[in-house]
Amino acid sequence: MSPNVFQQNRVDSTVTVIDVADPADPRLDDFRDLNSVDRRPDLPSGKGLVIAEGVLVIQRMLASRFTPRAFLGTDRRLRELAGDLDGVAAPYYRVTAEVMAQVVGFHLNRGVLASASRPPELTLEQVLDGARTVAVLEGVNDHENLGSIFRNAAGLSVDAVVFGSGCADPLYRRSVRVSMGHVLRVPFARATHWPADLKILRDKGFQLLAMTPAASARTLADAMAAVGDQPVAILVGAEGPGLTERVMRICDMRVRIPMSRNTDSLNVATAAALAFYERTRLTGGGPQTSGSA
Amino acid sequence: MSPNVFQQNRVDSTVTVIDVADPADPRLDDFRDLNSVDRRPDLPSGKGLVIAEGVLVIQRMLASRFTPRAFLGTDRRLRELAGDLDGVAAPYYRVTAEVMAQVVGFHLNRGVLASASRPPELTLEQVLDGARTVAVLEGVNDHENLGSIFRNAAGLSVDAVVFGSGCADPLYRRSVRVSMGHVLRVPFARATHWPADLKILRDKGFQLLAMTPAASARTLADAMAAVGDQPVAILVGAEGPGLTERVMRICDMRVRIPMSRNTDSLNVATAAALAFYERTRLTGGGPQTSGSA
Structure with a gap:
C-alpha cells in the first residue's frame, strides 16, 4: 500500500533494512567516531574493521574477498545500491543524514558506509x-x-x-x-x-x-x-x-x-x-x- | 655578546627579524586563521595573498616572480632559511610554535610561512x-x-x-x-x-x-x-x-x-x-x- 517499498524493511525481499533513529544505538558501533578512533585498525588495539565509503567503493567491496557485515546509510544511497545488495546478508541500517553525521562524527556526503572484518591475509x-x-x-x-x-x-x-x-x-x-x-x-x-x-x-x-x-x-x-x-x-x-x-x-x-x-x-x-x-x-x-x- | 645573533634583530645584517609575543598583533594578519578565512583569495572578497608553507616552498617562492611581503615562523626555521633570506626586504616575524598555532588557527609543523601579493597575471x-x-x-x-x-x-x-x-x-x-x-x-x-x-x-x-x-x-x-x-x-x-x-x-x-x-x-x-x-x-x-x- 505504501509507495515506499523499503517500509517493508526489504529491498526486493533480500536485504534487511533496519531504520534507526537513535545515534547511540549500539548496532551502529562499527561506524562510530570514525575520525577519532581506530586510526590503526591493523594493530591489536584496533577493531580490525575495513570501512568502505560511498556507492562505488561499496560496489567494489561487494565484488571482493571482503564481506560486508553492516551498512550505514541514507535512504537515497540504499536506492542507488539496491541492485548490488541483492542476496547480501549484512543489514542496512537506514538513517537520516543528521543521525549519520552524529554517529560518524562528521558530515559524510557520500551518504553510505559498509564495514567488513579482515579476512586472513594472502601469502x-x-x-x-x-x-x-x-x-x-x-x-x-x-x-x-x-x-x-x-x-x-x-x-x-x-x-x-x-x-x-x-x-x-x-x-x-x-x-x-x-x-x-x-x-x-x-x-x-x-x-x-x-x-x-x-x-x-x-x-x-x-x-x-x-x-x-x-x-x-x-x-x-x-x-x-x-x-x-x-x-x-x-x-x-x-x-x-x-x-x-x-x-x-x-x-x-x-x-x-x-x-x-x-x-x-x-x-x-x-x-x-x-x-x-x-x-x-x-x-x-x-x-x-x-x-x- | 649574546650567543644568539638574532637578538640583534638581523641575520647577516640583512633580514629584519621582529620578535612577536602577542598573537593578536596586527602585523601578523597575513597569516591569521588560515583554515577559516580567505578560501578564495582570487575573488574580489579575498585578500589576494599567496601563502607559502615550509622551508622548501619558501625557497621556491624566493626564486619566483612572487615577492614575499612577510614571514611568520619559529627561530629554528629562521636558521634553516637564513642563507636564502640574504637581501630579502620583507620582515621575519619570529614567534614560538604556540603563538604561531594561535595566529594560524592550527599547529603547522612546517614551522614557517611566507605571504606574497599577487603579481599581474601572465598572458x-x-x-x-x-x-x-x-x-x-x-x-x-x-x-x-x-x-x-x-x-x-x-x-x-x-x-x-x-x-x-x-x-x-x-x-x-x-x-x-x-x-x-x-x-x-x-x-x-x-x-x-x-x-x-x-x-x-x-x-x-x-x-x-x-x-x-x-x-x-x-x-x-x-x-x-x-x-x-x-x-x-x-x-x-x-x-x-x-x-x-x-x-x-x-x-x-x-x-x-x-x-x-x-x-x-x-x-x-x-x-x-x-x-x-x-x-x-x-x-x-x-x-x-x-x-x-
Whole structure:
C-alpha cells in the first residue's frame, strides 16, 4: 500500500533494512567516531574493521574477498545500491543524514558506509602465483599515497602489491577511499622477512627494478626494454628517503624517471604510475589496448 | 655578546627579524586563521595573498616572480632559511610554535610561512612564447589535483599551464603546498575566451591532444609518435566529467591511456603525468636525459 517499498524493511525481499533513529544505538558501533578512533585498525588495539565509503567503493567491496557485515546509510544511497545488495546478508541500517553525521562524527556526503572484518591475509606465494608485474613498497607510510598506488596498479595492469617494512595499513579508511576501492581487489601480501623475501621473487624469475632519482640509474624506458617479457617487480620507497640502500643492492637494476632540471622527485604514487605505464606500454597494456579504433 | 645573533634583530645584517609575543598583533594578519578565512583569495572578497608553507616552498617562492611581503615562523626555521633570506626586504616575524598555532588557527609543523601579493597575471601569449609542451586544464576544480599537476609539469618538462573555464585557484594555499611550490615557478595563464582561445594555440602550431577514457581514442604512445616534434598542448578535464565535448571537437586528436579491464579512469593529475612522460620519452626528456650512466 505504501509507495515506499523499503517500509517493508526489504529491498526486493533480500536485504534487511533496519531504520534507526537513535545515534547511540549500539548496532551502529562499527561506524562510530570514525575520525577519532581506530586510526590503526591493523594493530591489536584496533577493531580490525575495513570501512568502505560511498556507492562505488561499496560496489567494489561487494565484488571482493571482503564481506560486508553492516551498512550505514541514507535512504537515497540504499536506492542507488539496491541492485548490488541483492542476496547480501549484512543489514542496512537506514538513517537520516543528521543521525549519520552524529554517529560518524562528521558530515559524510557520500551518504553510505559498509564495514567488513579482515579476512586472513594472502601469502606472498599466493599473490605471486601467475603474476607478471608486481609493485613492491618499502617505507610507504602515507595512506593517500598507498591508496593512489593501488588505484594506479588496478588501472595499469599490475597483478599484485607486496609490502616490505615500514608501510602504512593499506586497509585504513583513507587508503580504501583514495584507492577507489581497488585496495580491496588488487591482491597484496606482506613480506615476513625483509628484505630477505625478495629472494622469493627472484627465485620465481622476477627482475627486481629499484626506482631511484639517482642520475647514474638507467632510464625507465631503457630498463623496461631490457627486462622485456620477463616477470618484473617494481620497487618504490617513501618520498624523501626512497628505498634503503640494502634493498637497492639486492635489486637487479636501478631505474630513474628522466626529470627536468632543478626538480626534486615526483610523488611516489606518480613515480610508480609512470613505471607501471612504461611496463604496459611495452607488454601490450592489457586487454583493452588492441581495442583502439 | 649574546650567543644568539638574532637578538640583534638581523641575520647577516640583512633580514629584519621582529620578535612577536602577542598573537593578536596586527602585523601578523597575513597569516591569521588560515583554515577559516580567505578560501578564495582570487575573488574580489579575498585578500589576494599567496601563502607559502615550509622551508622548501619558501625557497621556491624566493626564486619566483612572487615577492614575499612577510614571514611568520619559529627561530629554528629562521636558521634553516637564513642563507636564502640574504637581501630579502620583507620582515621575519619570529614567534614560538604556540603563538604561531594561535595566529594560524592550527599547529603547522612546517614551522614557517611566507605571504606574497599577487603579481599581474601572465598572458596566454607570454606563457606560450617559446613553449614546446603545455598542459591545458578545463574544469579542474580540486586544489590538490591542481597542485599535483604543477608538480608533475615541473618534473616532466612541461613549459606552461593554461587554464580554461571551471578551474580552481592555483595559488590557493593547498595548491601551492601540494605543488611543492612549483605553481609559483611554472608559468601559467588563463584563457580569456574559452574554448575560443584554443585557436591561439593552434595558430602557434600546437597540436591539441584531448585526453579521454573513450575506447575509440588513440593510445597515448601512438598519438605522441604522430605529433613528433611539433609543439603539443595536452588537454585534461576534471575527474568524472572529463573534457567537454565542445572542447574535444576543437582538438586535433582524442587520446587515451590504455587501461586494465574493469577500471575507471586514473586520477587527473596521474593521467596528465603519464601524458607528460610519454611526451618527454619521445622528445628527449629534458637536459638530464642524456646523463644516464
